Amino acid sequence: MSYALRPEVAWHGGAQQLRRCPLFHNVGAAQVRAVLRNTGTRCVGRGGFYFRQGDRATEVYVLIRGRVKLVRCRPEARRGILQFILPMEPFGYEAALGGAGHVVSAQASEESEALVWHATALVHIMTSHPMIARNSLRLMAERIQGKWERINGLLTESLEQRVARALLLLGSRIGRRAERSPAIELTLNHQDLAAFVGTTPFTISRIFSGWRRHRIVDAGRGWVVIWPRRLATRVGAHG
Amino acid sequence: MSYALRPEVAWHGGAQQLRRCPLFHNVGAAQVRAVLRNTGTRCVGRGGFYFRQGDRATEVYVLIRGRVKLVRCRPEARRGILQFILPMEPFGYEAALGGAGHVVSAQASEESEALVWHATALVHIMTSHPMIARNSLRLMAERIQGKWERINGLLTESLEQRVARALLLLGSRIGRRAERSPAIELTLNHQDLAAFVGTTPFTISRIFSGWRRHRIVDAGRGWVVIWPRRLATRVGAHG
DNA sequence: CGAACACTTGAACCTAATCAATGAGTGTGG
DNA sequence: CCACACTCATTGATTAGGTTCAAGTGTTCG
Numbered sequence: 001m002s003y004a005l006r007p008e009v010a011w012h013g014g015a016q017q018l019r020r021c022p023l024f025h026n027v028g029a030a031q032v033r034a035v036l037r038n039t040g041t042r043c044v045g046r047g048g049f050y051f052r053q054g055d056r057a058t059e060v061y062v063l064i065r066g067r068v069k070l071v072r073c074r075p076e077a078r079r080g081i082l083q084f085i086l087p088m089e090p091f092g093y094e095a096a097l098g099g100a101g102h103v104v105s106a107q108a109s110e111e112s113e114a115l116v117w118h119a120t121a122l123v124h125i126m127t128s129h130p131m132i133a134r135n136s137l138r139l140m141a142e143r144i145q146g147k148w149e150r151i152n153g154l155l156t157e158s159l160e161q162r163v164a165r166a167l168l169l170l171g172s173r174i175g176r177r178a179e180r181s182p183a184i185e186l187t188l189n190h191q192d193l194a195a196f197v198g199t200t201p202f203t204i205s206r207i208f209s210g211w212r213r214h215r216i217v218d219a220g221r222g223w224v225v226i227w228p229r230r231l232a233t234r235v236g237a238h239g
Numbered sequence: 240m241s242y243a244l245r246p247e248v249a250w251h252g253g254a255q256q257l258r259r260c261p262l263f264h265n266v267g268a269a270q271v272r273a274v275l276r277n278t279g280t281r282c283v284g285r286g287g288f289y290f291r292q293g294d295r296a297t298e299v300y301v302l303i304r305g306r307v308k309l310v311r312c313r314p315e316a317r318r319g320i321l322q323f324i325l326p327m328e329p330f331g332y333e334a335a336l337g338g339a340g341h342v343v344s345a346q347a348s349e350e351s352e353a354l355v356w357h358a359t360a361l362v363h364i365m366t367s368h369p370m371i372a373r374n375s376l377r378l379m380a381e382r383i384q385g386k387w388e389r390i391n392g393l394l395t396e397s398l399e400q401r402v403a404r405a406l407l408l409l410g411s412r413i414g415r416r417a418e419r420s421p422a423i424e425l426t427l428n429h430q431d432l433a434a435f436v437g438t439t440p441f442t443i444s445r446i447f448s449g450w451r452r453h454r455i456v457d458a459g460r461g462w463v464v465i466w467p468r469r470l471a472t473r474v475g476a477h478g
Numbered sequence: 479c480g481a482a483c484a485c486t487t488g489a490a491c492c493t494a495a496t497c498a499a500t501g502a503g504t505g506t507g508g
Numbered sequence: 509c510c511a512c513a514c515t516c517a518t519t520g521a522t523t524a525g526g527t528t529c530a531a532g533t534g535t536t537c538g
Contacts, residue, residue, distance in 0.1 A: 071393045079393035081388050104387055118447035119429035121360050126376070133372055137365070140379040147386040150322050152311045155319035156394040159494070190517065198394035205518055209323035220514055221503050231483060398526075401498055430487065444527060460535055461483055 019114075021062055021088040022139045027131050029179070038121045043113045044068075049113065050092065050106040057095030057102055060122050063087050066112020067174070069192070070104045082193040084109075086173060090139070096122055097136075154198060162197045162236035163207055167217070167226050170196075174231065176224065186224045193224070244269070245316075259380045260301055260327045266370050274368065277360045279371040282352045290333065295355075296334030296341055299361050300328050304353020307430070308412070309343045313424065320434040323348075325412060335361055348431070359459075393437060401436045402446055403473035406456070406465050409435075424437065425463045432463070 020023050024032050041064070044050055050061060068085040082104055084092045095102040095206040096119035117125070126133040153162050167174060167186070170193075175184035190201040190208075211217040216230045243468075245275055255270040257263050263271050280303070283289055289300060290312060307324040324330045334341040335358035345469040357362070392401050406425070414423035429440040429447075450456040455469045 071385070072388070072395075074395075078395040080391045082390055082394075094380040094383045097376045098384055100381070100384070103384045104277070121274075123373075126373075127369060130366060133376070134365075135418075137372070137375060137379070138338065140376070140383060142339070144333045144379060144382060144386065145337055145339070145342045147383065147390065148309070148311070151321055151386065151390060151393065152319045152343075154441065155321075156311075156317040168252075169281065189243045195394070200495065201517075202496080202519090206494090209518075219517085227427040424506075432492090438525065441528080445526090448486075458485090 015063070017088070018062070021090065022064070023090055023132055023135045025131075025135050026133075027124040027129065031129055035132070036115075038125070039115045039117055041113055043111070044108040046108055046110050048108050050108070051095075051102050052105040052195075053102050055095075055102045057092065057099075057119050060090065060096050060117050060119055061114040062090045063112060063114045067108050068106050068112055068114075071107050071195070072104050078198075078200075079195045080198065081192060084170070084174065084196075086171065093122065093136070094140075111126055132163040152210050157217050159197065159203065160207055161197055162234055163193070163199075163204065164231050166193065166197050166225065168228060168235065170232060171226050171228060175226075182229065183227050186226070188224050189222045190219070256303070256327070257301070258304050260329065262301070262371055262374045263330055264370075270368055270370075273325060274364055274371070276425050277356075277364070278354045278356050280352055281355050282350070283347040285347055285349050287347050289347070290334075290341050291344040292341050294341045296331065296338075296359050299329065299332040299335050299356050299358055300345075300349060301329045302353045302354040302435075306348040307345050307351055307353075308348050310434070311343050317437075317439075318434045319437065320431060323409070323413065325366075332361065332375070333379075353378065398436065398438055398442065399446055399476055402432070402438075402443065403430065403470050405436050405465065407470060409468060409476065411468060414465075422464050422466050425465070426461065427463050428461045429458070449468050 002218060009047055015029050017034065019027070019029070024035075042050065042061075045064075051057075051059070063085050064087055066087070068091060069081050070083040070091065071081050071086065074077050091114075096145070120201065126136065142216060153165055157165070170186055170188065171184045174188070175186050178185055179184075189203045192202045194204050199215070206217050208217055210236075211231075212219075214230065216227055217236065218225045222230050252277060252329070254268050257271050258266070259269070259273065261470075263274075270277050281300075281395065283305075289307065290296075290298070302324050305326070307330060308323040309318050309324065309330065312318050324345070330345055330353075331341070335421060367373065392404055396404070409425055409427065410423045414425050416422075417424055425472055429443045433440045433443050447456055447458050450470075450473075451458075453469065455466055455473065456463045
C-alpha cells in the first residue's frame with residue numbers, strides 16, 4: 001500500500017526478484033519488502049559512474065539491470081578492472097562498512113539501474129535483520145576467497161593462463177549459451193578483458209589469433225565466444 | 240575462576256591484550272572474557288601449518304605470537320604469498336563464514352601461537368555479541384578494499400613499483416624503527432618478498448643492488464632495512 | 479669444520495609492451 | 509542510402525623488462 005505513496009519503490013521486479021540477491025537469502029518476503037521501503041533507484045548510462053574513488057561512502061547499491069565495473073584509474077597509469085558487478089549483486093558496501101571512503105570507482109559498462117540505500121540505513125538494517133548481517137558476512141567472506149584466487153593467479157600464472165581462467169570465470173558469470181553448441185558468448189571487448197587480466201589489447205589480440213586456429217575462441221568487435229572444454233586445457237598450460 | 244578448570248584459557252595476555260584485536264573493538268572486557276572461555280590455543284613451529292587449502296573449515300584463529308603467512312602452493316607453480324598475519328589479527332574465518340573450505344594454507348613463518356575457536360562457536364558468538372559481528376563486517380570490508388589496492392597494483396604497476404609499495408606496506412606492519420635513524424628494519428627474506436610481489440629472488444636481488452647505491456634499502460640474509468622517504472620516491476616511478 | 483642455505487652476479491633467452499600502420503565494424507549526418 | 513568519422517581490432521617490427529640457468533660468495537648452524 002505504501003507503493004502509491006513512494007513511487008521509487010514501485011520497481012517492477014520487486015521483492016521476489018530481490019530474494020535472488022545474496023544479501024536476502026533466507027529472508028522472508030515481508031522483511032525484504034520492509035527493507036525495500038528505504039530505497040530509491042538510480043539509472044546510469046554507459047560510461048557513467050555510481051561513485052568515484054575518493055568519494056565518501058554515503059550510499060550502498062544493488063544492481064538490478066545492466067552491468068557495472070569496479071575500476072581504478074590513476075592518471076598516467078594503465079586502467080585496472082577489479083570486478084564486474086551483475087544484476088542482483090550488491091556493490092559499494094565495503095566503503096560504507098569500512099568507513100574510509102571508496103577506493104574504487106563504479107562505472108556502468110552499459111545502461112544500468114541500481115537500488116540505492118543510504119549508508120546509515122544499511123547499518124540499521126543489519127542490526128534489525130540479523131539474517132541480512134549474516135548474509136553479508138558470508139558474501140564478503142566468499143569475495144575475499146575469490147580475491148585470493150585472483151591474486152594468486154596474478155602472482156603465479158602466465159598471461160595466457162590468466163586470460164583462459166578469466167574467460168572461463170566471466171563465461172560462467174556474464175556468458176550466454178549458444179544454440180545447439182557448447183559455445184558460450186560474452187559481451188566483452190578486448191580492452192576490458194585486457195584491463196581485467198593486466199595486459200594490453202594488443203596482446204589479447206595475439207593470444208586470440210593463436211587460439212582461433214584451434215577453435216578455442218572466436219571474437220569480434222565487442223564480443224567473445226569461448227569453447228569451454230578446449231579453453232580449459234589452457235588453464236595450467238605452461239604458457 | 241574458571242581459569243583453574245580450563246588451563247588452555249590461562250594465556251598470559253588474556254582479555255586485555257585481545258582488545259587490540261579488531262574483532263573486539265568497543266567490546267567490554269567482561270564479554271571478551273566470556274568469548275575467551277570457548278578457546279584453546281595452538282602452537283605451530285616454523286614452517287608448520289594451521290590449516291591447508293582444501294581442508295574443511297572447522298576452526299577460526301587469532302594469532303597471539305609469531306607470524307603466519309597465507310600461501311597457495313599448487314604443484315608445479317610458483318608459490319604465492321597472499322597475506323601476512325600478525326599478532327592480534329584473526330585468520331581462517333573466511334572459510335568458516337563462507338562455507339566452502341579453505342582456499343589458502345596458513346603457514347607459520349616462525350614459531351607462533353594462536354587462539355582457536357570452533358567454527359560453530361564463531362557463529363554463536365556473533366549472534367550473541369552484535370558488536371563482534373559488526374567488527375567482523377568492518378574488518379572484512381577493509382580487507383576487501385586492501386585487496387583491491389593490491390590487485391590494482393598487480394594489474395597496472397611495474398615490478399619495481401610493486402616491490403617499493405610492498406616494502407612500505409610491510410614496513411608499517413612488521414617493521415621496527417632503527418635507533419636514531421628514520422630507517423625501518425624488517426625480518427624478511429628475498430624469497431618471501433618475491434612470492435609476495437610475484438617475481439623471483441633473483442630479480443629482488445637485482446632491484447636491491449640498484450637501490451643500495453642510493454641508500455634506499457639495505458638487506459642481508461633474512462633481513463631488509465628500508466629508508467621510507469627515499470623508497471617512497473620509487474612508488475609511481477616508471478620502472 | 480663441513481653442509482646446507484641464502485644471496486649475488488653474469489649471460490642467454492623469452493615474454494609481453496610499445497609504436498606504427500592498416501583494416502574492419504558502427505554510428506551519424508547529409 | 510552513402511560518405512565520413514570514430515572506435516575497436518589486427519599485425520609487424522622493435523625494445524625493454526624479467527626469467528632462467530649456472531657459477532660463485534657469504535652465513536648460519538649442527
